[in-house]
Amino acid sequence: KKTINAFHPDEDAWIMLLHHKLKGTVEAGHNIKFPGPAPISEAFNNFFAGKILKDANGNDLLLPREPRDEISIKGKLGH
DSSP: OOOOOOOOHHHHHHHHHHHHHHHHHHHTTOOOOOOOHHHHHHHHHHHHTTOOOBOTTSOBOSSOOOOOOHHHHHHHHTO
């Protein structure tokens, strides 16, 4: 059975920061190829997997973050 693991606000912020950095690079006149879900998933998991994130009150969440699969990242990116 598949479980749904909502994105933490820090994870949402990471995705938004990546989006703004890529958009800013294009707006600055650079010709780049946008990365697909696979390299974004790898970078995302390198940053978040194993970390213990905090809740809104600054308390540790119970378990370290599991790596997210590419489908989860793809859904978040709206691909």
